[in-house]
Amino acid sequence: MIKSIARRRKVATTLLMIGLLIGLIYSIFPFLWMISTSLKPNNEVFAIPQTLIPKEPTLDAYDTIFHSSTRMRYFANSIIVSLVVTALTLVISIFAGYAFSRFEFRGKKLMNMFIINTQAIPPIALMIPYFSMIVMMNLHDTLWALILTYLVFTLPYGVLMMTGYFNTINKALDEAVMVDGGSSMTILWRILVPISLPGIVATAVYTFILSWNEYLYALTLTQSQSMRTVPVGIQLLIGEHFYVWNEMMAMSFLGSIPVLIIYLFCQKYVVAGMTAGSVKS
Amino acid sequence: MDLIKRKGKLRSNATPYFFVAPAIILLIILMLVPIVMVIWYSFFDKVVVTKNSNFVGFANYVKVFQDDVFWTSVWNTTYYTIISVVFHLLLGLVFALMLNSDLIPSALRNIMRLLFILPWVLTVTIVAIVWRLLLSPDGIINYVLMGANIISEKYAWFSEIDLAMPALIFVNIWSGYPYYMVTLLAGLQGISKDYYEAATLDGCNGWQKFWYITLPQLKPILLSTSMLDIILTMRVFALVWTVTGGGPGTSTEVMGTYIYKDAFSRLDFARASTSSVIILILSMIISYFYIRLQKAKEE
Numbered sequence: 001m002i003k004s005i006a007r008r009r010k011v012a013t014t015l016l017m018i019g020l021l022i023g024l025i026y027s028i029f030p031f032l033w034m035i036s037t038s039l040k041p042n043n044e045v046f047a048i049p050q051t052l053i054p055k056e057p058t059l060d061a062y063d064t065i066f067h068s069s070t071r072m073r074y075f076a077n078s079i080i081v082s083l084v085v086t087a088l089t090l091v092i093s094i095f096a097g098y099a100f101s102r103f104e105f106r107g108k109k110l111m112n113m114f115i116i117n118t119q120a121i122p123p124i125a126l127m128i129p130y131f132s133m134i135v136m137m138n139l140h141d142t143l144w145a146l147i148l149t150y151l152v153f154t155l156p157y158g159v160l161m162m163t164g165y166f167n168t169i170n171k172a173l174d175e176a177v178m179v180d181g182g183s184s185m186t187i188l189w190r191i192l193v194p195i196s197l198p199g200i201v202a203t204a205v206y207t208f209i210l211s212w213n214e215y216l217y218a219l220t221l222t223q224s225q226s227m228r229t230v231p232v233g234i235q236l237l238i239g240e241h242f243y244v245w246n247e248m249m250a251m252s253f254l255g256s257i258p259v260l261i262i263y264l265f266c267q268k269y270v271v272a273g274m275t276a277g278s279v280k281s
Numbered sequence: 282m283d284l285i286k287r288k289g290k291l292r293s294n295a296t297p298y299f300f301v302a303p304a305i306i307l308l309i310i311l312m313l314v315p316i317v318m319v320i321w322y323s324f325f326d327k328v329v330v331t332k333n334s335n336f337v338g339f340a341n342y343v344k345v346f347q348d349d350v351f352w353t354s355v356w357n358t359t360y361y362t363i364i365s366v367v368f369h370l371l372l373g374l375v376f377a378l379m380l381n382s383d384l385i386p387s388a389l390r391n392i393m394r395l396l397f398i399l400p401w402v403l404t405v406t407i408v409a410i411v412w413r414l415l416l417s418p419d420g421i422i423n424y425v426l427m428g429a430n431i432i433s434e435k436y437a438w439f440s441e442i443d444l445a446m447p448a449l450i451f452v453n454i455w456s457g458y459p460y461y462m463v464t465l466l467a468g469l470q471g472i473s474k475d476y477y478e479a480a481t482l483d484g485c486n487g488w489q490k491f492w493y494i495t496l497p498q499l500k501p502i503l504l505s506t507s508m509l510d511i512i513l514t515m516r517v518f519a520l521v522w523t524v525t526g527g528g529p530g531t532s533t534e535v536m537g538t539y540i541y542k543d544a545f546s547r548l549d550f551a552r553a554s555t556s557s558v559i560i561l562i563l564s565m566i567i568s569y570f571y572i573r574l575q576k577a578k579e580e
Contacts, residue, residue, distance in 0.1 A: 125560050
């Protein structure tokens with residue numbers, strides 16, 4: 001009896017391992033192939049037999065990218081936009097979250113409903129009015145156009161996240177500071193913010209990834225090569241020279257690095273951000 | 282004395298408004314104003330491109346509803362969304378169950394989880410370009426499938442009318458399942474072991490435990506994750522635009538690409554605004570149910 005259970009466990013474990021292996025190949029093979037292709041000379045990309053390990057590995061594709069000022073500009077633009085959006089989102093969300101968590105005021109419910117409901121608006125529905133607003137504001141083809149519009153989609157999440165986080169912190173702490181003569185700013189920055197660091201990091205990670213990956217507005221609200229971000233820039237490579245696959249894969253790999261680094265180091269927060277909407281804690 | 286007290290009270294009343302002001306003002310300017318604008322545009326002609334546009338009533342709506350391509354794009358979006366969501370759910374559930382099993386060491390499980398989520402963090406346009414390489418006529422997938430005698434000729438997956446949409450959905454499934462996997466994994470870890478122990482004592486087999494314990498316990502998460510996934514998948518634009526551009530013909534035209542083309546290829550911003558309003562209303566209806574579901578869960 002015990003023997004048969006042990007055997008069944010072994011069979012189950014083997015089956016599970018096979019399943020996981022198939023899943024693993026499915027999920028990471030495209031990555032491996034991307035990296036592999038980026039290290040091949042371009043005439044080897046479709047050479048038969050196709051191999052995962054490059055026959056003549058070379059860094060030529062990367063070299064071309066690093067020596068191209070337009071391409072490096074895509075990276076600079078993406079980094080600037082993502083960092084500024086993240087910083088602004090954090091400050092504004094922390095302020096708003098503090099108000100929602102610690103004060104009762106007229107219109108609070110309405111504002112809260114408004115913020116929750118803004119998440120229902122699909123970005124494409126705002127594309128045309130944004131285009132004309134941004135042109136009217138003389139911001140077309142500037143990074144500001146992207147920063148402003150990205151905020152609309154990062155703020156609701158940030159505010160809800162920070163409000164939720166502040167709500168978990170005991171109000172007795174604020175009162176203690178208040179009695180000692182501290183102002184609301186002191187309470188916020190000295191007490192709430194340090195305690196809420198995990199929530200802040202989760203918000204920052206979410207905001208950065210969202211901004212880094214955004215495509216629709218980057219496509220429609222900027223125009224010149226020097227204002228393009230990585231997601232749009234990579235697509236422009238296709239138009240330019242369709243067949244330089246090694247370079248396009250190198251660009252794709254480089255374009256994924258910031259998000260990959262954040263993901264590897266802040267995995268816990270990325271996962272927390274993913275589950276925030278669906279799992280009740 | 283009285284004055285100081287009143288001043289103090291006034292200040293404390295103004296404090297919350299000071300703190301919410303930046304968020305609310307920004308969201309009003311960049312959310313409410315554009316929504317009003319797009320609705321307004323949908324009742325005029327020649328908007329954005331010229332200054333003298335005329336009120337045309339519902340003419341733009343009639344134009345959109347009479348356009349076959351609009352209905353094609355609605356159908357394609359629906360088809361794309363439903364198939365994607367179903368497979369996201371199935372794959373996510375299978376992977377979550379596998380990763381939750383205690384038959385394998387937890388260190389291995391953690392590494393696996395890390396790798397299984399990877400497709401989700403990739404930028405859509407990078408996903409697009411990588412899969413264009415993998416699925417190109419001379420690409421590795423054709424090479425492997427032909428080597429295994431599964432297909433006898435090279436397919437141009439993204440350029441054939443019958444294959445383009447399924448291929449796009451396939452790519453979308455790849456990039457979207459980790460979201461379910463993560464939320465379901467969190468859900469699985471929240472199910473009390475007692476249920477399973479009790480079931481074992483009652484002589485239930487693995488399948489029965491899954492059907493009568495796991496699935497019912499996961500139901501709320503499955504529901505809300507799927508609703509959110511429907512809302513987000515309907516928004517598809519980048520993937521389709523960068524892989525097929527809506528083609529060949531109109532075989533992969535989705536609502537996003539339809540609006541984009543109306544606006545930036547045909548410069549018919551009025552008609553594009555009209556379709557935007559229609560999408561907006563559709564999204565609001567679906568989101569209404571999602572928010573209601575979330576509220577019900579909280580209570």
